[in-house]
Amino acid sequence: MGFEDEAVEELYSKVWSHRSAMQRELNRGAHGEVFALRQLACHGEMTPSQLAESLRVSSGRVSTVLSSLERKGFVTRTPDPSDRRVVRVAITEAGRGRVEEDLEDMRSAVRWIFSQMGERRTREFVELTREFMTYMSICHPGQPRPTAEEVRKAFEGNA
Structure with a gap:
């Protein structure tokens, strides 16, 4: 086995297949909430279908995520004024705050890792x-x- 095969095996078995505590926290029970909020923060108002497509998840999954985010006050869903059959999803100020908090928490953790590495x-x-x-x-x-x-x-x- 050449060094390339050994490196691939090491990446698969030791790096990519083992989730760190940070990776688990990123995916923590939110099941896409963090990613939906980030998408809305970056791209502005979207339809649930657009959100599902951008996150590569089913419309049912997006509906569940949006219900949870709406209960928490992080998003609003309103009918499109020009076509009442279309729902528009927007991030709230509380949602933006959550995105900023999550990003700062991640930056802080990565800065600490880098401080350990030198x-x-x-x-x-x-x-x-x-x-x-x-x-x-x-x-x-x-x-x-x-x-x-x-x-x-x-x-x-x-x-």
């Missing part, structure tokens, strides 16, 4: 992650691997 290793990690993500953006399963020219262009675009 500046040199953090900078190396960020640079390696940037490089890895650039390769990930141009290499698609089941398709031919990118050419040297495609790789060069990808890295020029991320410089």
Whole structure:
């Protein structure tokens, strides 16, 4: 087995398959609430169908999430004035506050991790992650691997 196979195995078995406490907290029982709020905060008012499509979940799942968020005062659902059959979902100020709080909690946790790693290793990690993500953006399963020219262009675009 070459180093590439060993690295893939290590990523699958030790990194991607084991959820950290932080990852579990991100997905904590909210079952998409955090992601729905972030989507609304970034893109503004949406229909439930648009939200389901952007989150890649069923309309039933979005309906459940929206009911929970509405009970908590994080979103409002109102009929579209031009077509009463269409429902518009908007984030409330309380919802925006929740998004900001969640993002700050995550930033604080990641800053602490970086403080433990130290500046040199953090900078190396960020640079390696940037490089890895650039390769990930141009290499698609089941398709031919990118050419040297495609790789060069990808890295020029991320410089």
